[in-house]
Amino acid sequence: MASIFEFANPKRFMNLSGAVLPWLAAVSALAIVIGLYLGFTAPPDYQQGETVKIMFIHVPAAWVAMMCYGLMAVASLLGLVNRHPLADVAAKTAAPLGAVFTALALITGSLWGKPMWGAYWVWDARLTSFLLLLFLYLGYIALWNAIEDETRAARAAAILALVGVVNLPIIEFSVDWWNTLHQGESIIRSGGPLIAGVFLWPLGLMAVGYTTLFFTLWMIRIRTEIIERRIRALQLGIA
Amino acid sequence: MTAEGKLGVLKSIEAHSLSCIRGGRLVFRDVGFRVEAGRTLSLEGPNGAGKSSLLRMIAGFLAPAAGVLVLQSDGAEISDGEERGHFIGWLGHHDAAKPQLTPRETLRFFADLYGVSGDIDGALVEVGLSRASDLPCQYLSAGQKKRLSLARLKLSNRALWLLDEPLAALDTAGKSLAAQFISSHVASGGIAIVATHEALGIDAARLALA
Amino acid sequence: MNLFSAILFRDMRLATRAGGSAALALAFFAAVATLVPLGVGSDLHLLARIAGGILWIAAVLAALLSLDRLFQSDFEDGSLDLIALSPLSLESMSFAKIAAHWLTTGLPLTLLSPLLGVLFGLPLQAYGPLMFSLAIGTPAVSAIGAIGASLTLSIRRGGLILPFIVLPLLAPAVIFGSGAVLAALDGLSNGAFWLLGAFSLVAVLLAPFASAAAVRLNLAG
Numbered sequence: 135m136a137s138i139f140e141f142a143n144p145k146r147f148m149n150l151s152g153a154v155l156p157w158l159a160a161v162s163a164l165a166i167v168i169g170l171y172l173g174f175t176a177p178p179d180y181q182q183g184e185t186v187k188i189m190f191i192h193v194p195a196a197w198v199a200m201m202c203y204g205l206m207a208v209a210s211l212l213g214l215v216n217r218h219p220l221a222d223v224a225a226k227t228a229a230p231l232g233a234v235f236t237a238l239a240l241i242t243g244s245l246w247g248k249p250m251w252g253a254y255w256v257w258d259a260r261l262t263s264f265l266l267l268l269f270l271y272l273g274y275i276a277l278w279n280a281i282e283d284e285t286r287a288a289r290a291a292a293i294l295a296l297v298g299v300v301n302l303p304i305i306e307f308s309v310d311w312w313n314t315l316h317q318g319e320s321i322i323r324s325g326g327p328l329i330a331g332v333f334l335w336p337l338g339l340m341a342v343g344y345t346t347l348f349f350t351l352w353m354i355r356i357r358t359e360i361i362e363r364r365i366r367a368l369q370l371g372i373a
Numbered sequence: 374m375t376a377e378g379k380l381g382v383l384k385s386i387e388a389h390s391l392s393c394i395r396g397g398r399l400v401f402r403d404v405g406f407r408v409e410a411g412r413t414l415s416l417e418g419p420n421g422a423g424k425s426s427l428l429r430m431i432a433g434f435l436a437p438a439a440g441v442l443v444l445q446s447d448g449a450e451i452s453d454g455e456e457r458g459h460f461i462g463w464l465g466h467h468d469a470a471k472p473q474l475t476p477r478e479t480l481r482f483f484a485d486l487y488g489v490s491g492d493i494d495g496a497l498v499e500v501g502l503s504r505a506s507d508l509p510c511q512y513l514s515a516g517q518k519k520r521l522s523l524a525r526l527k528l529s530n531r532a533l534w535l536l537d538e539p540l541a542a543l544d545t546a547g548k549s550l551a552a553q554f555i556s557s558h559v560a561s562g563g564i565a566i567v568a569t570h571e572a573l574g575i576d577a578a579r580l581a582l583a
Numbered sequence: 584m585n586l587f588s589a590i591l592f593r594d595m596r597l598a599t600r601a602g603g604s605a606a607l608a609l610a611f612f613a614a615v616a617t618l619v620p621l622g623v624g625s626d627l628h629l630l631a632r633i634a635g636g637i638l639w640i641a642a643v644l645a646a647l648l649s650l651d652r653l654f655q656s657d658f659e660d661g662s663l664d665l666i667a668l669s670p671l672s673l674e675s676m677s678f679a680k681i682a683a684h685w686l687t688t689g690l691p692l693t694l695l696s697p698l699l700g701v702l703f704g705l706p707l708q709a710y711g712p713l714m715f716s717l718a719i720g721t722p723a724v725s726a727i728g729a730i731g732a733s734l735t736l737s738i739r740r741g742g743l744i745l746p747f748i749v750l751p752l753l754a755p756a757v758i759f760g761s762g763a764v765l766a767a768l769d770g771l772s773n774g775a776f777w778l779l780g781a782f783s784l785v786a787v788l789l790a791p792f793a794s795a796a797a798v799r800l801n802l803a804g
Contacts, residue, residue, distance in 0.1 A: 266751045273748040280738045283396050289800040290734045297730055297793055301752050308755035315762055370397060434802040458668045467661030473600040485589035486669045
């Protein structure tokens with residue numbers, strides 16, 4: 135019975151990912167193009183006009199940013215428990231992607247906020263949580279870079295990722311609490327405005343597109359990292 | 374000189390096909406040895422050969438990339454790194470002497486930590502630190518701090534001694550003190566594994582790395 | 584004396600002797616609290632409203648100052664090797680270090696805080712909540728800080744990256760802690776103490792395990 139760990143063996147992984155990659159990229163491109171087309175040809179929202187359509191870029195980015203941290207935590211756990219070198223590589227390569235998607239979510243959220251709330255940053259609960267998430271990603275990346283020994287860096291970063299994933303819901307809860315404390319009754323709902331049905335299809339497509347885009351980029355990064363390590367091993371003469 | 378309680382008396386330590394990888398580099402491979410109670414093993418080799426790594430491996434800090442390490446006591450056979458740690462008396466490169474604490478406070482701390490009720494004053498006299506015993510360690514010389522480490526090692530009452538360059542920083546008198554400590558330890562049934570550049574001057578089996 | 588107390592008292596002794604960190608944390612706390620009015624003006628009404636937040640942030644930063652050395656000094660001089668070989672578990676050692684750190688930074692900061700509260704024109708009803716929130720919240724700072732300290736103990740300039748890792752994780756403590764003071768100012772109750780207490784409890788219970796794991800991986804080095 136095949137287990138997922140068989141595919142995790144670097145050679146098998148390289149073969150499998152090489153075969154899957156073009157398809158994944160194609161699905162991603164297709165989904166994003168169609169999603170954007172449907173989204174921007176849909177009628178404008180009665181409340182917000184055309185600006186609500188930033189959500190097609192913002193919401194999927196936020197979703198991927200969160201998913202990525204979860205995947206990073208799972209990879210970290212596998213790396214710590216099973217000592218699987220591919221797990222460490224997976225976690226390490228996911229982080230910069232997660233940081234970029236988080237930054238994208240923050241920037242688009244801010245741009246969306248200007249017409250909605252009148253300012254680029256109003257410390258709403260959602261975006262504030264994402265700002266902290268960005269710091270968690272950056273801290274994780276910084277830790278990887280600061281420790282010289284690769285194995286030690288992997289394990290330390292793994293512990294940090296697990297501590298972060300446990301803390302993340304607590305951080306979100308506390309930011310939510312903080313938000314209601316300081317703004318009391320507010321027209322800013324933490325989930326953003328309700329989404330009309332006509333927007334659901336494009337949104338769904340964009341979510342699929344972004345997710346497959348994330349996995350495409352992640353796979354490419356993992357492959358690159360594996361190749362880099364092979365080169366390094368050859369250089370050190372122990373391959 | 375013997376491990377207490379349920380762990381029983383230490384009989385031997387054995388290693389087979391040990392390999393060590395650090396920082397992606399192979400440090401040594403296929404290292405094996407066997408040391409019985411009452412014997413000393415001297416580790417020899419150039420810098421970078423892995424003497425310190427081997428000692429850390431025996432201590433259980435570093436997991437071998439391959440191979441096994443087995444501690445034999447009359448109570449049990451122990452291959453787990455952390456369990457092994459309870460038999461080990463360690464003397465490493467650094468002297469673990471906090472600048473703000475005095476030798477007496479340092480020995481008191483380690484005696485409490487290792488759960489031994491030894492004669493602190495006697496130990497200080499034995500290593501020639503009785504006059505410096507209440508001076509903060511920042512005022513001690515490197516040789517004096519090494520003597521303090523020797524006192525601490527003896528006080529810890531552990532069966533398997535691992536010493537990394539115990540003679541470094543010691544003067545002639547200090548070196549013979551160290552040698553004498555090791556000799557009397559193994560004479561009472563303990564084991565000593567010593568990494569050293571200099572000759573110990575005691576009867577020991579030798580293991581050359583690289 | 585038992586093993587846990589041996590570490591606890593030794594660490595406290597080291598923190599309070601000359602060159603130790605306890606005095607440094609207090610001085611830093613006072614300095615930051617003094618600088619803030621210089622930066623935002625002396626309007627007491629404004630200062631009173633921001634006092635809870637400012638004092639909490641200052642307390643966190645002051646506690647962070649000494650955290651990078653929490654495990655690093657024992658690591659560098661070989662003490663950590665010896666402690667790891669002792670009968671005391673690394674988890675218990677971490678817990679003892681967290682306790683020692685709190686007793687020599689968090690607790691003194693809590694006791695100093697009312698004096699700084701005066702500088703901010705805090706009304707009488709806020710002093711109790713201020714001290715109480717710091718008392719039950721600073722253990723979380725020591726605990727989560729210890730996790731960061733153990734992860735960075737082998738990094739030469741670890742002190743630079745430590746706050747970066749630890750501060751986002753401490754956001755809940757700052758939020759609940761300062762929220763408690765704000766509630767006292769407005770005469771409300773907002774459950775902040777319960778939330779803060781729960782956060783601290785969980786942090787203090789789980790941090791020793793994460794720290795011990797981080798110490799173990801560094802011992803192999």
